[in-house]
Amino acid sequence: MATYQAINACTWRNGSWIPGVTPNVRQGVYTQANNYENVGVMVFDLTSIRNTYAGYYPTSASLHLNRVAAGDWGSARTMTLYAGNQYGIPAVGSNSNVSASRPVKVTTGYNYTIPAGQGAKDITISTALIDSIGSGASNCLFIDCGSSTVNYMGFTGRDDLSKIVLTINWASRTTACGAPTSCSVSSTLSEGGITLSWSGAKSGTNNAITGYEIQYSESTDNATWGEWIPLTIVSTSATSGSVATSPSSTRGNYRRFRVRTRGAAGANYYSGWKVSTNSVRRNTVPSPPTTAVASPSNYSNETITLTWSGASGGTSAIKGYQIASRTSTDNSTWSSWNVLATLTLSSSGGSYTPNVSRTPGTYTQFGIWTIDNLDVFSSEKISNSIYCDITACAAPTSCTVSATVAEGNITLSWSGAASGAGNAITSYEIQYSDSVDNSAWGDWMALTTVNTSATNGSLSVSPPTTRGNYRRFRIRTRGTAGESFYSDWRISSNSVRKNVLPIPPSSFTASPVIYEINTVTLSWSGTVLGTSAIKQYVIQRSTSSDGTNWSPFEALAIVPSSATSGTYETNASSIAGMYTRYRIGVTDVLDAVSAYVLSNAVKKNSPPAAPVVSCPMSGSSTYNTTPRFMITTGNEPDGQLQIVEVRIDLGEWHNSVDNPEFFSVSGYLGNGVKTMYQAATLAPGNHTVTFRCRDSDIESASSEVTRTFTVLPSPFEVITENLTHVKAAHIQTLRTAVNTVRNYHYLTPISWNEEIIVGKTTIKNWPFHILEIRKAIEPVITMINGFDDSSTFDVPPVTWLSIGSGRPRADVMNQLYDLLLTL
Numbered sequence: 001m002a003t004y005q006a007i008n009a010c011t012w013r014n015g016s017w018i019p020g021v022t023p024n025v026r027q028g029v030y031t032q033a034n035n036y037e038n039v040g041v042m043v044f045d046l047t048s049i050r051n052t053y054a055g056y057y058p059t060s061a062s063l064h065l066n067r068v069a070a071g072d073w074g075s076a077r078t079m080t081l082y083a084g085n086q087y088g089i090p091a092v093g094s095n096s097n098v099s100a101s102r103p104v105k106v107t108t109g110y111n112y113t114i115p116a117g118q119g120a121k122d123i124t125i126s127t128a129l130i131d132s133i134g135s136g137a138s139n140c141l142f143i144d145c146g147s148s149t150v151n152y153m154g155f156t157g158r159d160d161l162s163k164i165v166l167t168i169n170w171a172s173r174t175t176a177c178g179a180p181t182s183c184s185v186s187s188t189l190s191e192g193g194i195t196l197s198w199s200g201a202k203s204g205t206n207n208a209i210t211g212y213e214i215q216y217s218e219s220t221d222n223a224t225w226g227e228w229i230p231l232t233i234v235s236t237s238a239t240s241g242s243v244a245t246s247p248s249s250t251r252g253n254y255r256r257f258r259v260r261t262r263g264a265a266g267a268n269y270y271s272g273w274k275v276s277t278n279s280v281r282r283n284t285v286p287s288p289p290t291t292a293v294a295s296p297s298n299y300s301n302e303t304i305t306l307t308w309s310g311a312s313g314g315t316s317a318i319k320g321y322q323i324a325s326r327t328s329t330d331n332s333t334w335s336s337w338n339v340l341a342t343l344t345l346s347s348s349g350g351s352y353t354p355n356v357s358r359t360p361g362t363y364t365q366f367g368i369w370t371i372d373n374l375d376v377f378s379s380e381k382i383s384n385s386i387y388c389d390i391t392a393c394a395a396p397t398s399c400t401v402s403a404t405v406a407e408g409n410i411t412l413s414w415s416g417a418a419s420g421a422g423n424a425i426t427s428y429e430i431q432y433s434d435s436v437d438n439s440a441w442g443d444w445m446a447l448t449t450v451n452t453s454a455t456n457g458s459l460s461v462s463p464p465t466t467r468g469n470y471r472r473f474r475i476r477t478r479g480t481a482g483e484s485f486y487s488d489w490r491i492s493s494n495s496v497r498k499n500v501l502p503i504p505p506s507s508f509t510a511s512p513v514i515y516e517i518n519t520v521t522l523s524w525s526g527t528v529l530g531t532s533a534i535k536q537y538v539i540q541r542s543t544s545s546d547g548t549n550w551s552p553f554e555a556l557a558i559v560p561s562s563a564t565s566g567t568y569e570t571n572a573s574s575i576a577g578m579y580t581r582y583r584i585g586v587t588d589v590l591d592a593v594s595a596y597v598l599s600n601a602v603k604k605n606s607p608p609a610a611p612v613v614s615c616p617m618s619g620s621s622t623y624n625t626t627p628r629f630m631i632t633t634g635n636e637p638d639g640q641l642q643i644v645e646v647r648i649d650l651g652e653w654h655n656s657v658d659n660p661e662f663f664s665v666s667g668y669l670g671n672g673v674k675t676m677y678q679a680a681t682l683a684p685g686n687h688t689v690t691f692r693c694r695d696s697d698i699e700s701a702s703s704e705v706t707r708t709f710t711v712l713p714s715p716f717e718v719i720t721e722n723l724t725h726v727k728a729a730h731i732q733t734l735r736t737a738v739n740t741v742r743n744y745h746y747l748t749p750i751s752w753n754e755e756i757i758v759g760k761t762t763i764k765n766w767p768f769h770i771l772e773i774r775k776a777i778e779p780v781i782t783m784i785n786g787f788d789d790s791s792t793f794d795v796p797p798v799t800w801l802s803i804g805s806g807r808p809r810a811d812v813m814n815q816l817y818d819l820l821l822t823l
Helices: 046-052 127-135 728-744 763-787 810-820
Strands: 002-005 008-013 016-018 024-028 039-045 056-067 077-085 110-114 119-124 140-143 152-156 165-172 182-185 194-199 209-219 229-235 241-245 254-263 273-275 280-282 291-295 305-309 318-328 338-344 350-352 362-372 386-388 398-401 410-415 425-435 445-451 457-461 470-479 496-498 507-511 519-525 534-544 554-560 566-571 579-588 597-604 612-615 620-622 628-632 642-648 674-678 685-695 705-711
Touching (some): 039 046, 046 127, 077 127, 110 119, 182 254, 194 254, 209 241, 229 241, 291 362, 305 362, 398 470, 410 470, 425 457, 445 457, 507 597, 534 566, 554 566, 612 763, 620 728, 628 763, 674 763, 728 763, 728 810, 763 810
Parallel strands (some): 620 705
Antiparallel strands (some): 002 165, 008 016, 024 039, 039 140, 056 119, 056 152, 056 165, 077 140, 182 194, 194 241, 209 229, 254 273, 254 280, 291 305, 305 350, 318 338, 318 362, 398 410, 410 457, 425 445, 425 470, 470 496, 507 519, 519 566, 534 554, 579 597, 612 628, 628 674, 642 685, 685 705
């Protein structure tokens, strides 16, 4: 325990210490003292006291005062005690007034009731005031009861300071902890959490570290700060530490922190505060672009360009932008945002090509958010609306056919088509139109629909069915939006003409018509080109054995040629009598074949049939030295005329054309024509006659017909009238001669009615024998004269002489002799 006397005591009046006014310290207004306001002050030098007991702290204290008989001493009065700081109090022995301010109050006033009556008064000082005495916050302890117009109270002490005594009981001091020497935040600009770190704290005497108390204060300008606000308490015994914390919740505001060390001795022994050496500012939101324009505002399949400008960072620089889109069908009610992209871009503007809805009737807007380096997003900047309209598909830019003249299918090709907005390609519709002159066109006719989503394509198409006509095509692009949004028609830039066949030769002949050697020459001319050049000629052949019934045509030859005429040699049939005919067609460069033209028929020559020889009978005899030969032409299969040829023995051939004098019917003869050949005078004897026919063109010969015959000398005895006596022998000779002649002419011999026997046959029957002979001769004459249509070698008409009766007269016999020698 220690007692301390006041180091000074005085009264206060009008801002000055007034020494020597009264030996007592007064409180209240002392009206008898010239209306001065008198306030008494007792001063104890707390700084000196604390220095004396630096290692201790006050546990209790009391104040001893000596109340004098002054003022309303018969009643209790209230005294107010303060701890504070005061400088410039005059010394006790000073007699001068000194200008000085009242002491500055550190603590609130603590009121004490001073009992009534004079004498010593002791009061116990409150704990709070004792704590102030030990805290070092003040350098003095003083009384200031304020003014009172009614009562005042005085204490002895001005001249005798021992009457004012402060008694303090000390205990061993527990010292406060030491505040951290370093305190800072990890970032001066932050969007989220930061770290507050400290170090250098110390424990106090009898006061181990138990933790740290942390507070924060905020500012709008990093200069003027608001009040400190508790943040947290960190329980730890370490001399350093950190805690996760955050910047101000108000963007742009600053936040600083302070830390004090807490110890086991309690709040009185906490350290002082350590304010962070830096502050953290809450990141401000970046600004969105001031302009955002999407173009074009109406689109179909165009590329959309989004541009923006005027963006800025807040307290953090621009890092990039987020682009999103939303759609609407009425430009009023919008879908939620759909993020399209996040761009890294530090500039205040930019451009982007977004993917957009291609659904017709859809509005689209774009939102742009500025992103700073702390990944803070600005509010969105919404662009203008763009509208996707349904547009028609685009027709192909090219449509052509692969050939302008065609026989068969060609290729129709197209390219350059395009979808419309909201109208993807689904197919192509194709039509055609025909024309006879490639100028005036008929109606368009539906051809087909090609299902494909490609922008180009091809199709096998045909030319018109009518040769020489033209066909063009048109095509349009069909899309998902339906017929109202099909493209316009694209007409093919060229047309295709149906190939006009060449006209086959106007003349096509085979020669020779009848041939002996098997080579036949085919000749043609008068071919007329169609719409294509001539490539070749196709020749076929057909055969017939009768010229009526023909075999199917078979391929014979292909003759490459572009000329309109030509020849070709071929081997014809080697079968005699076989007919051959040919047909020829023209093939153009498109391999189209014209109609066929038929040639004449040619025939392998067939020799005429051997002539029919009606006489002489081979081996027969005649008495005629210029004998007649009866010849009938046989069939000439080729339809040619015939030349009849006759040769006697080894003599020259006589023919009906060059030697007409030998033939009754001369010249070229047809089939079955009868002619009679009369030989030149022949010597009696055996002879051979050969017959044949030649056809008129080829002159091929028939087989030969040979007859042998004998020219007999006259068997007749000369009968002279009235001299020669006609005998039975004469009749018999006549009979023999008649049958010889008949035999020569292929007539049967006569069986005579009566045998004539020399010396026996009666003469009376001889006229009948003459008649019988005449009758036997007449068929020969009839045969000769009726054989052909000519009378050239006919037997002159015979007028039979009268026979008479009895023996035949000489003239009758000579008539018969002469006649038989000419038959």
